Structure formats: C-alpha cells, structure tokens
Amino acid sequence: MTQSLADMRRDYTRDGLSESQAPDEPFALFRHWFDDALKTEQLPVEPNAMMLATVDADGRPHCRVLLLKGLDARGFTFFTNYDSAKGEQLAATGHAAMTFFWPALERQVRIEGAVERVTAEESDAYFQVRPLGSRLGAWASPQSRVIRDRAELEGLLADTEQRFLDQAPHCPPHWGGYRLLPERIEFWQGRASRLHDRLNYRRKAETWLRERLAP
Helix, strand or coil, X not given: CCCCHHHCCCCCCCCCCCHHHCCCCHHHHHHHXXXXXXXXXXXXXXXXXXXXXXECCCCCEEEEEEECCEECCCCEEEEEECCCHHHHHHHHHCEEEEEEEEHHXXXXXXXXXXXXXXXXXXXXXXXXXXXXXXXXXXXXXXXXXXXXXXHHHHHHHHHHHHHCCCCCCCCCCCEEEEEEEEEEEEEEECCHHHCCEEEEEEEECCEEEEEECCC
C-alpha cells in the first residue's frame, strides 16, 4: 500500500442534521435524502445501491451489495433468487439490515427490521420490466451454487435462450421480491472532527420514536 491506512481520513463539513430538519416519521426524510442523492451522486455510483446484511442459521453474518427497487409506506423492496444463499438466510431468520452510503453528501442510512416476501403479482410486475438479458439470467443462473467455470454458466444461458426462443420469459417460481419492514432507521450526517449527527427512528406500536444518538 502506498499510503498508510491509519493516515487515511476525511473531515466531513458539508452539512448537518438537526431535529428541526427531521419529520416525525422516517420515510419522508429518506425520500428527501434519496432525491438529494439522485441529484448529487455521479455515475458510476448508483444511489439505490445498498449493503444487505443477513445472518445464517449458525449465526454467521453475511453482507453484499444489492439495488433497492421499491419503497412505500410498508417498507423497502428488493428482488433476488429465493434459492440463493441470502434467500436461505432470510428464510432462516426472517430479519435483515440495509445500509445506504452517499459519499458525495457525506450521508449514511441504516435500516433494520423483519423481512417478508412480496406477492407473486408484485414480483411478476417487476420481472416483466427488467431487460430481457436479466430475465433470462434469472432462469439460467443457479445463484450461489458452485459451478465448474464460466463456460458452464454460458451454456446454461444458451439453453435458456433456446427455451424462450418463441416466448417471453415469465417470472421463475424461485425468483421474486422481499420487503424489509423497518423497525429502526438511523440517519447519519457526517460532521467535522467525527462529531457526526445521528438521528434514530424506532417503531413503537403504530408510531415512530425519534432520538439522537452520540457519534
């Protein structure tokens, strides 16, 4: 390494987050921050990219990058292969955590909660608007399973292309959406000298409790 990791640091001075700026519920603030990210973050950064953390049946954590594909009053939606490693982990525990990081804005959002599958109708509706290559890939790839090499994967894709040569691929039964139902959402705004702003929302029955956390 040409630079010591211990010497790599950045002082955050772009913005602050006060209680007067924060609504009583977290979804409005998330939408506002997400809109800011759409306007500010530059490609190749994808503002809807997030880290999804899960835990397997043995209590071992796993984390990977996914794309958020839906947001409403119920929660945050993403799609994947139900038979993948993450699908097995979600089935085992029923909970997950998401983290969004928008470096240009010096902001981070952490979300934790239970996870449920979306309806088959919701999964199919999203599947049909995906690019053709992505739809074929959902059928071809045995996600998270060991395969021999790239040639095997390309062979599976070729077989799938032949299968759907005369028809549009429909949504596979092993593929679909999950919705994370948030129980906790933390908004982090970087500040100077590591004295960051952290506003945390916790669901309490049908309302949200907002509180400030020490950085």
